[in-house]
Amino acid sequence: MSDKQPLLARYPTITRVPYHVGIIMDGNGRWARARGLPRQLGHKAGTENIRPVLRAATEFGIKVLTIYAFSTENWSRPADEVSGLMNLVGEVIKRETNDLHANGVCVRHSGRLEGIAPNLAQQIQNAVSLTSNNQRITLNVAFNYGGRAEIVDAVRHIMADGHPAAAVTEELISQYLYTGGLPDPDLIIRTGGEWRLSNFLIWQAAYAEYYATLTYWPDFDETELAKALEEYSQRERRFGKAPQS
Numbered sequence: 001m002s003d004k005q006p007l008l009a010r011y012p013t014i015t016r017v018p019y020h021v022g023i024i025m026d027g028n029g030r031w032a033r034a035r036g037l038p039r040q041l042g043h044k045a046g047t048e049n050i051r052p053v054l055r056a057a058t059e060f061g062i063k064v065l066t067i068y069a070f071s072t073e074n075w076s077r078p079a080d081e082v083s084g085l086m087n088l089v090g091e092v093i094k095r096e097t098n099d100l101h102a103n104g105v106c107v108r109h110s111g112r113l114e115g116i117a118p119n120l121a122q123q124i125q126n127a128v129s130l131t132s133n134n135q136r137i138t139l140n141v142a143f144n145y146g147g148r149a150e151i152v153d154a155v156r157h158i159m160a161d162g163h164p165a166a167a168v169t170e171e172l173i174s175q176y177l178y179t180g181g182l183p184d185p186d187l188i189i190r191t192g193g194e195w196r197l198s199n200f201l202i203w204q205a206a207y208a209e210y211y212a213t214l215t216y217w218p219d220f221d222e223t224e225l226a227k228a229l230e231e232y233s234q235r236e237r238r239f240g241k242a243p244q245s
């Protein structure tokens with residue numbers, strides 16, 4: 001099969017491609033430990049893995065990729081790990097933004113800007129505004145993100161905007177989430193072998209399909225993504241309806 005064929009042609013068992021995929025990028029620390037390396041090198045390898053997975057996602061035809069990079073709970077890690085992660089994010093933005101822009105990637109941020117160092121928050125906002133009109137794929141970075149914090153923030157904004165109680169609907173809440181305007185995720189992938197959401201997209205993923213793999217995030221590649229999409233293709237999404245006989 002020629003390399004020129006779309007990626008999908010190499011995976012005939014992928015019969016349905018999800019529009020929006022969320023990835024819980026977990027297992028960097030264990031990846032490093034397995035190699036006798038410090039955790040920070042696991043995080044570095046993890047950030048370097050984003051680019052090839054984003055490329056594969058784009059080629060598979062995924063339109064929104066949300067990646068969980070740092071949770072509101074991750075602040076409780078040792079201070080040197082937290083500052084190491086913050087530095088890495090700054091470096092990645094500096095290194096990748098122009099390329100992402102040139103490749104038609106629309107960068108979004110989901111999470112609280114408060115709490116992030118002002119210069120890093122500014123870098124994030126610059127990357128978001130530079131790429132805001134790009135349409136090939138949306139890379140939504142969940143950074144300083146917590147699903148509960150997101151709902152709290154949404155409720156605060158709804159009240160501050162003066163919406164009466166009777167006007168509060170599921171649609172209104174969805175619009176006020178950080179992900180407002182994005183469709184709900186169809187598939188949530190978790191690397192690193194845990195079977196929990198860890199506060200990721202808890203509202204939006206109400207009917208997402210869930211896929212977990214033992215593979216640590218730095219080792220998750222196109223083949224692993226294809227496996228998740230193959231399994232997704234087999235799922236029957238019922239949304240509460242009776243099964244199709």
Ligand code: IPE
Pocket residue numbers: 025026027028029030031069070071074085192
């Ligand atoms: C995920 O990897 C990255 C972040 C949560 C920032 P971990 O650092 O959680 O790696 P493990 O789970 O300890 O292996």
Ligand code: IPE
Pocket residue numbers: 024025026027068069070071074194196198
């Ligand atoms: C989830 O991973 C958060 C990110 C991947 C950014 P954690 O490693 O923080 O999750 P728990 O602590 O195992 O639930």
Ligand code: MG
Pocket residue numbers: 026027028192
């Ligand atoms: Mg972890």
